[in-house]
Amino acid sequence: MPVLEITNLRKNFGGVKALDGLDFHVDKGEIVSVIGPNGAGKTSFFNIITGYFSPDEGDILFNDVNIAGHQPHEITELGIARTFQNVRLFPNMTVLENVMVAQHCRTTTGIFGTLLNTPAFRREEREIEERAKEVLAFFGKRLKGYRWDQPAFVLSYANKRRLEIARAMATMPELILLDEPTAGMNPMETAELTDLIRQLRDDRGYTVILIEHEMRVVRDVSDRVVVLDHGVKIAEGDYKTVSHDPNVIEAYLGRPSEAHNA
Amino acid sequence: MTHTLEQIDAPASSTPSPVDWSKVQKWGVLGGLTMSFIAAIGMVTALDQRLIISPWLSLGFLTLLWIPVVFGIIAATEDAETPGVAGDRDVISGLVTGLLSGLFFAFFIVIIDAFDLTDIFRNLGPKLVELLTFGRGVGVAAALWIISCGLLGLLGGTLKIAPRMARSMIGAAAMSVVGVALLEIIVTDITQGLRIEFVADWIYALNGGLTPASALVIAAGSALFGLRSDGSTLAERRLERMNLDPEVRFRKNVVAAVLTILAVIFLPMILGGLTNDLLANVGLFILMGLGLNIVVGSAGLLDLGYVAFFAVGAYTTAVLTSPLSPFYTPGWTLNFLSLEGAAVITIVLIMAVIAGVLVGTPVIRLRGDYLAIVTLGFGEIVRILFLSDWLAPYFGGAQGITNVPSAGLGPVEIRGTSSQAMFYLIAAFVGAAIYVAWRLQASRTGRAWTALREDEDAAEAMGINTTAAKLTAFVIGAIFAGFAGMIFAVKVGSIFPSSFKLLLSIIILVIVIVGGMGSIPGVIIGAVVLIGILGGPTQQGLLQEFGQFKLLIYGALLVVMMLKRPEGLWPNVRRQRELHQDEMSQDAWLMEESSQDKDGDS
Numbered sequence: 004m005p006v007l008e009i010t011n012l013r014k015n016f017g018g019v020k021a022l023d024g025l026d027f028h029v030d031k032g033e034i035v036s037v038i039g040p041n042g043a044g045k046t047s048f049f050n051i052i053t054g055y056f057s058p059d060e061g062d063i064l065f066n067d068v069n070i071a072g073h074q075p076h077e078i079t080e081l082g083i084a085r086t087f088q089n090v091r092l093f094p095n096m097t098v099l100e101n102v103m104v105a106q107h108c109r110t111t112t113g114i115f116g117t118l119l120n121t122p123a124f125r126r127e128e129r130e131i132e133e134r135a136k137e138v139l140a141f142f143g144k145r146l147k148g149y150r151w152d153q154p155a156f157v158l159s160y161a162n163k164r165r166l167e168i169a170r171a172m173a174t175m176p177e178l179i180l181l182d183e184p185t186a187g188m189n190p191m192e193t194a195e196l197t198d199l200i201r202q203l204r205d206d207r208g209y210t211v212i213l214i215e216h217e218m219r220v221v222r223d224v225s226d227r228v229v230v231l232d233h234g235v236k237i238a239e240g241d242y243k244t245v246s247h248d249p250n251v252i253e254a255y256l257g258r259p260s261e262a263h264n265a
Numbered sequence: 266m267t268h269t270l271e272q273i274d275a276p277a278s279s280t281p282s283p284v285d286w287s288k289v290q291k292w293g294v295l296g297g298l299t300m301s302f303i304a305a306i307g308m309v310t311a312l313d314q315r316l317i318i319s320p321w322l323s324l325g326f327l328t329l330l331w332i333p334v335v336f337g338i339i340a341a342t343e344d345a346e347t348p349g350v351a352g353d354r355d356v357i358s359g360l361v362t363g364l365l366s367g368l369f370f371a372f373f374i375v376i377i378d379a380f381d382l383t384d385i386f387r388n389l390g391p392k393l394v395e396l397l398t399f400g401r402g403v404g405v406a407a408a409l410w411i412i413s414c415g416l417l418g419l420l421g422g423t424l425k426i427a428p429r430m431a432r433s434m435i436g437a438a439a440m441s442v443v444g445v446a447l448l449e450i451i452v453t454d455i456t457q458g459l460r461i462e463f464v465a466d467w468i469y470a471l472n473g474g475l476t477p478a479s480a481l482v483i484a485a486g487s488a489l490f491g492l493r494s495d496g497s498t499l500a501e502r503r504l505e506r507m508n509l510d511p512e513v514r515f516r517k518n519v520v521a522a523v524l525t526i527l528a529v530i531f532l533p534m535i536l537g538g539l540t541n542d543l544l545a546n547v548g549l550f551i552l553m554g555l556g557l558n559i560v561v562g563s564a565g566l567l568d569l570g571y572v573a574f575f576a577v578g579a580y581t582t583a584v585l586t587s588p589l590s591p592f593y594t595p596g597w598t599l600n601f602l603s604l605e606g607a608a609v610i611t612i613v614l615i616m617a618v619i620a621g622v623l624v625g626t627p628v629i630r631l632r633g634d635y636l637a638i639v640t641l642g643f644g645e646i647v648r649i650l651f652l653s654d655w656l657a658p659y660f661g662g663a664q665g666i667t668n669v670p671s672a673g674l675g676p677v678e679i680r681g682t683s684s685q686a687m688f689y690l691i692a693a694f695v696g697a698a699i700y701v702a703w704r705l706q707a708s709r710t711g712r713a714w715t716a717l718r719e720d721e722d723a724a725e726a727m728g729i730n731t732t733a734a735k736l737t738a739f740v741i742g743a744i745f746a747g748f749a750g751m752i753f754a755v756k757v758g759s760i761f762p763s764s765f766k767l768l769l770s771i772i773i774l775v776i777v778i779v780g781g782m783g784s785i786p787g788v789i790i791g792a793v794v795l796i797g798i799l800g801g802p803t804q805q806g807l808l809q810e811f812g813q814f815k816l817l818i819y820g821a822l823l824v825v826m827m828l829k830r831p832e833g834l835w836p837n838v839r840r841q842r843e844l845h846q847d848e849m850s851q852d853a854w855l856m857e858e859s860s861q862d863k864d865g866d867s
């Protein structure tokens with residue numbers, strides 16, 4: 004049963020066709036990778052799903068609700084979380100606060116509860132903190148202990164990426180969109196994150212869409228791979244089929260000059 | 266840890282570095298320029314009557330004499346890149362800087378003596394010349410100025426290399442002599458309250474200022490006090506406090522809070538009317554500052570039209586309770602224990618919320634500068650509406666609304682003229698506002714505001730409805746200002762559109778910035794410094810003499826703060842991080858190194 008079903012998605016930025024009639028779907032519990040050369044429209048695809056841009060044309064059905072044109076916070080509330088290609092943490096909030104604030108749409112205490120310090124408010128604050136710690140524990144030793152109270156900007160690049168994922172998990176989504184989560188990581192960290200991505204699905208039950216340039220990661224975790232180029236889907240299937248597809252090879256290798264200057 | 270690092274970084278050689286002549290030149294000329302500027306704007310003339318030590322030193326001359334000392338210290342201080350060994354070069358730098366300033370200033374005196382510049386600069390007339398030459402002719406005066414500035418510069422340079430202890434003693438002595446002299450009004454006021462007038466009579470000379478004897482005693486006493494303290498800087502103490510055990514810190518905070526509350530309850534009883542009135546004004550600005558702090562400091566929305574909400578609160582109260590208003594219903598006053606009073610408060614609250622939503626809805630979609638400009642416009646629109654002939658039947662136009670009756674608490678009347686009662690009333694509101702601001706800060710709402718300020722797009726991805734969160738901040742800020750306006754109306758008894766100028770918005774913003782954006786104690790300190798010491802737009806501060814130079818000092822303060830301490834006097838921890846990310850990153854790196862060492866050991 005598809006969690007997300009997208010038909011005929013179109014988006015133009017001026018003359019640039021970022022997405023050109025894309026059809027796409029993810030089933031529950033699937034890990035789908037979206038790959039393609041630079042400027043293929045992958046990030047734009049995420050931005051449209053999560054409401055940062057509204058599509059020019061096309062439907063986006065999330066659990067049979069059309070979310071095209073909804074506000075980003077509404078979409079998060081419906082159950083789609085994302086990370087950003089260029090890390091967008093709250094740099095001066097602590098690691099723990101970053102994950103606590105991510106539960107905003109799952110919690111309810113308003114101003115009056117806060118001011119009156121009601122038992123419900125205190126219980127909820129405690130729950131928010133516990134849940135934040137629980138989510139951070141997913142990353143093992145990486146984001147534990149003294150790190151909780153460190154401001155996010157002091158983290159290493161790899162840890163920033165992990166914290167972004169933790170924040171996405173804390174919004175309690177059904178579907179997680181990861182935009183190049185291993186960018187900037189060394190091979191060991193990449194391998195570790197590859198395992199975690201699999202665990203996101205196997206242990207936590209999230210459905211995952213992954214944008215990734217690192218082909219080893221794509222090969223190791225994907226149930227299915229979708230290849231975009233110039234906003235068009237040029238191939239789809241398991242990693243092996245796709246990696247041997249002549250269209251894909253041409254998209255990546257055939258025009259090296261284009262791949263370089265993006 | 267920093268200690269060992271310093272040792273590593275320190276150069277091995279111990280040869281004193283040579284005098285940095287370009288720096289000395291720069292600060293010497295700058296000192297002379299500053300002195301000339303202060304004389305030219307009339308500060309010296311205006312403050313000449315106000316004595317610090319009778320009859321030798323007036324505040325007017327003090328505004329000049331601190332310059333060679335401070336600039337001497339600055340010129341003697343090595344740049345961070347070339348730390349040298351303290352020694353003769355510092356003394357020489359100070360001396361030459363002072364001499365240069367003196368030379369420049371002497372030249373200035375010669376010029377204003379030779380040419381009549383009163384057409385261009387009103388203050389550069391014979392009166393100033395007379396004052397600056399001590400009536401002895403230009404030549405003598407010029408020599409005197411050069412020599413004394415040189416000596417003061419020398420003092421600065423010497424202070425620089427003096428042991429820390431000596432420095433803190435001299436600093437404490439100078440500060441307390443000037444402080445006690447400036448606080449003449451308040452000290453007299455307090456001694457009257459305590460019925461120990463003779464103390465004030467002994468400290469102060471008949472024509473104002475300390476007597477030489479009392480100045481000596483105060484200097485000696487506070488120097489001893491400086492000797493007693495361990496000479497650690499404020500920053501060090503703050504760091505120490507931050508590293509305290511959370512439990513100890515909590516206990517200390519509780520003690521501080523209890524002491525503050527006791528002081529708020531008992532101080533007004535011993536303070537005189539003048540001081541109470543001053544504190545009441547400070548409280549009013551704290552109330553507004555706390556509100557604006559939520560909007561600007563927490564949510565990051567630069568609102569330059571904040572005064573509009575203050576005006577709405579004041580006019581609503583006046584319209585409801587003044588017998589001269591067309592909406593007046595007999596019996597309606599702001600009596601906090603009556604139904605009518607409750608109705609007034611509720612209506613003020615509702616009007617503030619409506620105003621907040623009306624102004625907020627169109628502007629919160631804008632970002633940064635645009636938001637600032639548009640809110641500025643709204644602030645002016647509100648004032649002009651109250652001023653307009655069109656609405657004059659309701660709001661009185663330029664004549665405003667007068668005869669606003671006093672507030673009350675059951676049978677007790679809280680007159681605007683009774684500064685003690687007014688103080689308690691405002692203190693109650695400020696207390697409530699502090700509680701609200703403090704609770705919100707560490708809550709779901711407060712976290713959402715912070716996230717919003719840090720990265721709006723990412724905040725949306727967390728499911729935060731940014732429009733709603735911003736509007737909430739706007740409305741809460743409006744409510745604070747609305748209540749401040751309500752109290753203002755009953756305090757002064759009559760309100761006019763001219764009380765709600767743009768300047769007020771700016772001053773409240775300066776309070777928030779100087780105190781430390783996003784910091785509750787910062788707002789309080791900012792209001793005390795700006796309103797209490799310097800005075801508000803129409804309110805007198807402790808240093809009434811500086812009244813006409815208030816805006817200049819505000820501006821100078823703001824510039825110095827932005828350059829030297831952008832996080833404010835009492836910064837919010839997060840804000841401090843924001844502005845010192847590099848240093849913090851380094852600290853964190855060091856911590857990590859050491860913690861990894863520990864891991865390795867275990």
Ligand SMILES: Nc1ncnc2c1ncn2[C@@H]1O[C@H](COP(=O)(O)OP(=O)(O)OP(=O)(O)O)[C@@H](O)[C@H]1O
Binds near residue numbers: 019020039048265
């Ligand atoms: N906000 C925007 N305004 C104008 N053009 C845009 C905008 N966002 C993306 N584009 C354009 O749309 C095209 C697709 O960009 P997109 O960022 O989606 O590529 P991508 O596949 O994520 O590339 P990369 O691998 O480099 O991240 C590019 O040509 C880009 O210049």
Ligand SMILES: [Mg+2]
Binds near residue numbers: 046047
């Ligand atoms: Mg991209």
